[in-house]
Amino acid sequence: MSEHLEASIARLRDRLERAGRDPASVTVIAVTKGFDVDVVKDALSVGLFDLGENYAQDMRAKVDALGPAERAQARWHFIGRLQTNKVRLIAADVALWQSVDRSSVAREIAKHAPGAAVLVQVNTSDEPQKGGCAPADVSRLVGECRELGLSVSGLMCVGPADAPSAARTAFRLLGSLADDLGLRERSMGMSDDLEIALGEGSTMVRVGTALFGSRPAPPGARR
Numbered sequence: 001m002s003e004h005l006e007a008s009i010a011r012l013r014d015r016l017e018r019a020g021r022d023p024a025s026v027t028v029i030a031v032t033k034g035f036d037v038d039v040v041k042d043a044l045s046v047g048l049f050d051l052g053e054n055y056a057q058d059m060r061a062k063v064d065a066l067g068p069a070e071r072a073q074a075r076w077h078f079i080g081r082l083q084t085n086k087v088r089l090i091a092a093d094v095a096l097w098q099s100v101d102r103s104s105v106a107r108e109i110a111k112h113a114p115g116a117a118v119l120v121q122v123n124t125s126d127e128p129q130k131g132g133c134a135p136a137d138v139s140r141l142v143g144e145c146r147e148l149g150l151s152v153s154g155l156m157c158v159g160p161a162d163a164p165s166a167a168r169t170a171f172r173l174l175g176s177l178a179d180d181l182g183l184r185e186r187s188m189g190m191s192d193d194l195e196i197a198l199g200e201g202s203t204m205v206r207v208g209t210a211l212f213g214s215r216p217a218p219p220g221a222r223r
């Protein structure tokens with residue numbers, strides 16, 4: 001597995017470089033959703049310490065299945081739809097809450113993880129089924145997070161799956177919102193659209209299948 005993973009990492013670094021970016025300027029979040037804890041252990045063993053999860057219970061189970069040294073290495077990024085009643089379950093273990101998209105979630109995080117680092121997720125492609133606040137609400141939500149004592153370092157979005165040109169438009173919007181607010185981090189780009197996101201100034205790509213292969217089961221389908 002590790003050999004396979006190392007080859008995938010080499011390919012990914014290649015893609016970052018070909019997109020004109022120094023791999024050191026881009027944080028790769030290894031998205032382990034849908035995979036079991038052995039994949040998390042493999043990722044840590046090859047130096048992928050930034051890990052992304054979408055479901056609080058799954059993340060809890062994986063954290064609990066790690067040994068103490070692995071737990072200390074892992075930096076967990078929560079990237080899924082956040083339910084307020086699940087925040088507490090993982091509050092002590094999340095390094096960066098990437099999917100804050102409404103006040104109720106921000107309040108719950110501030111309550112259980114005071115001063116936590118967050119990104120505000122924006123629905124930059126105006127897709128009703130997608131998480132994220134409306135672009136017009138970003139400034140207000142960033143302000144609310146700060147009033148709650150949270151540390152807002154940037155914005156996050158999930159690109160539209162259809163045309164590359166739509167992805168570019170969505171990523172460009174996230175970049176200009178982040179510029180307007182003076183926010184450094186732009187978490188955008190996944191396995192299929194990371195070149196486009198990097199071209200638009202992404203600082204964090206969230207990569208699952210390009211590192212680990214196709215997911216065994218659709219995340220969430222198991223419950």
Ligand SMILES: *Cc1c(COP(=O)(O)O)cnc(C)c1O
Nearest residue numbers: 031079190191192206207208209
């Ligand atoms: C699943 C997921 C990813 C990773 O997607 P891949 O296509 O496997 O790279 C990134 N970000 C979010 C929010 C996701 O849900």
